[in-house]
Amino acid sequence: MLLINNLSFSRNKTKIFENLNLSLNNKGMIQIKGKNGSGKTTFLKVILNILEPESGEIIWKGKNIKKNIFDFYNQTTFIMDNNTSTRELSVQDNINFWKGLSSSKLNNDEIFKLLKKLDIEQYYKTRVMLLSSGERKKLELLRLILEQKKLWVLDEPFNHLDNLSIELPGVNSLSFDMRPKAAVSPLLKPPAFNCFINPNPPLIVPTFIVV
Numbered sequence: 001m002l003l004i005n006n007l008s009f010s011r012n013k014t015k016i017f018e019n020l021n022l023s024l025n026n027k028g029m030i031q032i033k034g035k036n037g038s039g040k041t042t043f044l045k046v047i048l049n050i051l052e053p054e055s056g057e058i059i060w061k062g063k064n065i066k067k068n069i070f071d072f073y074n075q076t077t078f079i080m081d082n083n084t085s086t087r088e089l090s091v092q093d094n095i096n097f098w099k100g101l102s103s104s105k106l107n108n109d110e111i112f113k114l115l116k117k118l119d120i121e122q123y124y125k126t127r128v129m130l131l132s133s134g135e136r137k138k139l140e141l142l143r144l145i146l147e148q149k150k151l152w153v154l155d156e157p158f159n160h161l162d163n164l165s166i167e168l169p170g171v172n173s174l175s176f177d178m179r180p181k182a183a184v185s186p187l188l189k190p191p192a193f194n195c196f197i198n199p200n201p202p203l204i205v206p207t208f209i210v211v
Contacts, residue, residue: 001023001024001025001026001059001060001061001062002023002024002059002060002151003022003023003024003058003059003060004021004022004023004047004056004057004058004059005021005057005058005059006019006020006021006055006056006057007020007021007046007053007055007056007057007058008020008053008054008055008056009039009042009043009046009051009053009054010054011042016039016042016043017039017043019056020043020056032044040155041080041155044078044080044153044155045080047153048076048078048153049065049066049069049072060072060151075149075150076149076150076151076152076153077143077144077147077149077151077152077153078152078153078154079140079141079143079152079153079154079157080155083128083136083137083139083140084140084143085128085140086128087127087128088127088128088129089127089128090124090125090126090128091115091120091123091125091126091128091131091139092124092125094128094139095111095146098143098146098147099146101147102146102147102148102149104146104147104148106145106146111142111146112124114142114145115142118138118142119138120135120139120142123135137157137158137159140157141157
C-alpha cells in the first residue's frame with residue numbers, strides 16, 4: 001500500500017502542490033491529469049525521493065520511504081523522460097543487465113516474443129544509441145514486464161510513440177482507454193492537476209502510479 005500524508009512542494013517560493021493526501025491499495029491505480037507544466041512530473045519525482053518535499057511523508061507498506069529507501073527502490077519501477085537503458089550497450093545487453101538486477105523469471109524465448117510483439121526484435125543486437133526515440137521507449141516498456149516490480153511510477157510512457165506504434169499488439173495489450181468513467185472519483189484537487197483512482201486498473205496509462 002502507498003500512503004501520502006500532507007505532501008507539499010515549492011519551487012522558487014511558488015507552491016506547486018500543498019497538503020496532498022492520498023492512499024493506494026494493492027492492485028490499485030492513480031491517474032494524474034493536468035496541463036503541461038502543472039506539476040505532474042514534479043509530484044512523481046517527490047514520490048520517488050528524487051526531489052525533497054517541503055513537508056509531509058510517503059509511506060510504502062507501512063514504512064516511511066526515507067527510512068527504508070533501498071527496499072522501496074528495490075520494489076519500484078519508473079519510466080521518466082530520461083531512458084534508463086545504457087546507450088552504449090546493445091538491446092540484448094540492457095535486457096540481460098535488467099534481468100540480473102531484478103532476478104526476472106522470464107526466459108529468453110519469452111523475452112524475444114515480447115520484443116517481437118513490440119516490433120523491435122530486429123534490433124536485439126543493436127546498440128541503444130542507434131535506436132529512434134520510439135524504439136527506446138518500447139524498450140523501456142519491456143523493462144516494466146521484465147522487472148516485475150510491485151510499484152510502477154510512469155510519466156507519459158507513450159511519449160515518442162506514434163499512433164501506429166501504440167496500436168501494435170505488444171503495446172496495445174499494455175494500454176487502455178483513457179476516457180474517464182463514471183466510477184472514477186477525484187482523490188485530491190490542487191489547483192493545477194487532479195489525481196483519480198480507477199477501480200479496474202490496466203497495466204499502462206499516461207502519467208500514473210500503479211501498485
